[in-house]
Amino acid sequence: MRAMVFHGPGQKSWDTVPDPVISAPTDAIIRVEAVTICGTDLHILKGDVPEFTPGRILGHEAVGTIVEVGSGVHTRTVGERVLISCISACGACRFCREGHYGQCLGGGGWILGHLIDGTQAELVRVPFADTSTYPIPDGVPAEQMLMLADILPTSFEVGVRNGAVQPGDTVAIIGAGPIGLAAILTAKLYSPGHIVAIDLADSRLDAAAKLGADVTVNSGRDNPADAIRELTGGLGADVTIEAVGVPETFEAAVELVRPGGHVANIGVHGAPATLHLEQIWIRDLTITTGLVDTNSTPRLIDLVANGRLDAAALITHRFTMSEFATAYDTFANAGEAGALKVVITAEQG
Ligand SMILES: NC(=O)c1ccc[n+]([C@@H]2O[C@H](COP(=O)([O-])OP(=O)(O)OC[C@H]3O[C@@H](n4cnc5c(N)ncnc54)[C@H](O)[C@@H]3O)[C@@H](O)[C@H]2O)c1
Numbered sequence: 001m002r003a004m005v006f007h008g009p010g011q012k013s014w015d016t017v018p019d020p021v022i023s024a025p026t027d028a029i030i031r032v033e034a035v036t037i038c039g040t041d042l043h044i045l046k047g048d049v050p051e052f053t054p055g056r057i058l059g060h061e062a063v064g065t066i067v068e069v070g071s072g073v074h075t076r077t078v079g080e081r082v083l084i085s086c087i088s089a090c091g092a093c094r095f096c097r098e099g100h101y102g103q104c105l106g107g108g109g110w111i112l113g114h115l116i117d118g119t120q121a122e123l124v125r126v127p128f129a130d131t132s133t134y135p136i137p138d139g140v141p142a143e144q145m146l147m148l149a150d151i152l153p154t155s156f157e158v159g160v161r162n163g164a165v166q167p168g169d170t171v172a173i174i175g176a177g178p179i180g181l182a183a184i185l186t187a188k189l190y191s192p193g194h195i196v197a198i199d200l201a202d203s204r205l206d207a208a209a210k211l212g213a214d215v216t217v218n219s220g221r222d223n224p225a226d227a228i229r230e231l232t233g234g235l236g237a238d239v240t241i242e243a244v245g246v247p248e249t250f251e252a253a254v255e256l257v258r259p260g261g262h263v264a265n266i267g268v269h270g271a272p273a274t275l276h277l278e279q280i281w282i283r284d285l286t287i288t289t290g291l292v293d294t295n296s297t298p299r300l301i302d303l304v305a306n307g308r309l310d311a312a313a314l315i316t317h318r319f320t321m322s323e324f325a326t327a328y329d330t331f332a333n334a335g336e337a338g339a340l341k342v343v344i345t346a347e348q349g
Pocket residue numbers: 038039040154158174175176177178179180198199200201204219243244245246248249265266267268269290291292
């Protein structure tokens with residue numbers, strides 16, 4: 001089969017590699033129908049994820065058809081079309097029993113395209129297939145499901161749910177990349193009063209406005225505190241969601257929230273940020289962090305199937321697998337290309 005293989009920092013290629021085989025009874029082999037690229041794949045390519053070793057296949061988001069199951073797979077069948085989640089779940093450990101699949105102690109968690117070969121391939125081995133895949137409901141396009149592999153549950157669980165968004169809230173979302181935009185889509189499910197999108201790139205703010213932000217602020221030009229004060233009678237946002245991953249945006253999320261409000265951090269941070277406890281100890285804040293668990297995936301599938309959530313609105317570019325290198329270039333130069341999510345589908349036949 002062909003697969004997108006990592007060969008060390010800055011190096012990847014669409015190689016011919018051996019087909020995956022069942023190595024545990026709970027495994028399934030899945031023929032990939034469509035796959036996408038995550039910002040985390042770009043971090044891996046830069047060499048930021050040292051446990052991702054050369055020779056490994058990239059990718060942790062896909063939809064496909066099951067072609068083989070191990071003897072321990074009981075609820076998935078050959079020929080079934082499924083969503084492959086970015087988080088695998090053993091289903092039996094303490095954290096899985098609590099729905100905290102991201103923290104799985106039984107060999108799951110974020111393993112695909114991280115600790116084992118990933119989904120950017122014609123075939124992929126998926127461990128714990130019963131508890132790590134979701135059947136695609138009839139009539140739901142593969143592209144809609146693909147967006148539920150990672151970014152929609154991440155933004156919903158770590159941003160909107162951790163931030164406890166309530167009807168009428170003023171929600172400020174810092175960063176309007178795919179994650180911040182998915183936070184806009186899922187915050188809207190709660191009928192907030194105002195969604196304020198904050199970014200440095202006007203193209204991203206245009207996308208935010210199209211997807212439902214009521215107010216957009218280019219923080220390179222304007223101070224978002226002014227817009228938020230105006231909307232909230234000077235109080236501050238009820239909820240701030242950090243979707244960038246640099247110290248200044250986390251610090252801004254804490255500054256922009258009202259007393260008693262919620263700060264939900266989604267960004268992956270590589271450097272320490274300053275928490276001004278000397279200023280905020282008195283403000284009754286709740287600050288949360290998190291890795292996605294994907295325990296919201298069944299609910300998000302229902303919302304997509306019922307037409308309540310248009311996850312595919314985040315897709316800007318489409319390629320076939322033979323164009324994988326171009327897909328990566330487009331996604332990596334998102335600013336110039338106006339790219340949000342790119343979808344790569346298997347060649348026909
Ligand atoms: N917690 C989790 O489980 C989880 C899962 C997936 C992704 N993430 C993280 O979420 C973050 C966002 O992901 P993404 O794919 O949307 O990234 P992205 O790089 O596509 O988007 C980030 C956006 O932030 C904007 N930005 C950069 N610096 C800024 C600043 N100083 N002020 C305002 N805006 C600024 C950029 O213009 C861009 O639009 C990343 O840190 C990513 O690693 C976390």
